[in-house]
Amino acid sequence: MTRTISVAAIQTSYGSDMQANIDKTIALIREAVSQGAQVILPSELFQGPYFCVTQEEHWFTSAYPWRKHPAVVQLQPVARELGVAIPVSIFEREGPHYFNSMVMIDADGEALGVYRKSHIPDGPGYQEKYYFRPGDTGFKVWSTRFGRIGVGICWDQWYPEAARAMMLMGADVLMYPTAIGSEPHDETLDTAEPWRRAMQGHAVSNAVPVVGANRIGHETLTPEGQTFYGHSFIADHRGDLVEALDREEGVLVHTFDLDFIDRYRAAWGFFRDRRPELYGSLAAGRPTD
Known part of the structure; x- marks a missing residue:
């Protein structure tokens, strides 16, 4: 029997x-389930x-232990009822430590564990280092009812090393929940297309479908506010956009033939021809002699 997977991205605005x-x-x-989705981001x-x-x-009061977070607790019975897997992005508290985390809920409602965002940005409009410690879980790939799902969180998506690490762990699909929009230091800068292209590149060089889910809307936590541009998408194993939104609310759903993609990936030889013995500078963080 052919292995297939139907993935979805949610794009919407959020209030307080x-x-x-x-x-x-x-x-x-x-x-999304009404359209056939099995793994919904x-x-x-x-x-x-x-x-x-x-x-x-005061925002630290909105963090919870991952097993007790209201979003996790309420989405577990939904996942069980609908028979779907849901990666749930949360603000996590563990003792005195705080993380930007993701809990993978499988189709039986079980929380399979937590991934903590590895790359933490710090700049105008994205001051995450004030709130979050760098993740201590390492990258993870989750064996769900429908396939092996690798999930990075927002800033993780700009790093090809993160995508490759999850692929080496056997991911069938890569997913990236995101909050990205206007840049307060440069009102003329729109990163929507580079944001997409970075992840389309992961799809191409790993021969894997990629799903990006971003928020939309103008949020007013500062006098000037911040506008999130959406552009959520699903890219196929060639990096082509097979489903995409602009700045409107909605869901995207697409089905992939995982057996075909496995053969395609093997035929291209990206993993056959890797030379890990030459990549020491990636781990060292500097050129090697």
Whole structure:
């Protein structure tokens, strides 16, 4: 029997009410399921506004242990009812430590574990180092009912090493929940297309489908606000956009033949021809003699 997988991305705006945001996400998950989706990706930190635009200590009260986070607790029975897998992006607290994390919920409602964002940005409008420690879990690939899913979080998506690491762990699909939009230091800079192209490159060089889910809308945690540009997409194993949104709310769904993609990847020889013994400078972080 041919192995297939139907993946989905959710694109929407979020307000300040956590419960309303979770309810809205559940409704869009149900919409994706009605279109045949099996693994459904909401965007990064979908429980509220993207608070990292500023440094405000009160936001630490919105973090929870990953097993007890309201989004995880409420999406587990939804995943079980609908028979779908859901990567859930959360603000996690573990003792005195805080992380930007993802909990993978499988189709039986089981939480398979947590991944903590590895690359933490720090710049105007994206001041994440104030809130989050660098992840300590390493990259992860999750064996779900429908296939092996690798998930990186937002800034992770710009790093080819992260994508390659998940592929070496056997990922069938790569997914990236995201919160990205306007750049406060340069109002003329629109990164929507480079953002897509970076991940399309991962699809090409790893021969793997890639799913990116971003938020939309203008959020007003600062006087000037920040606008999130959406552009969520699904790219195939060639890097071609097979499903895409602009700046509107919606869901994207696409089905892939995993057996065909496995053969395609083997035929291209990207993994056959790797030379790990030459890549020492990648781990050293500097040129080697």
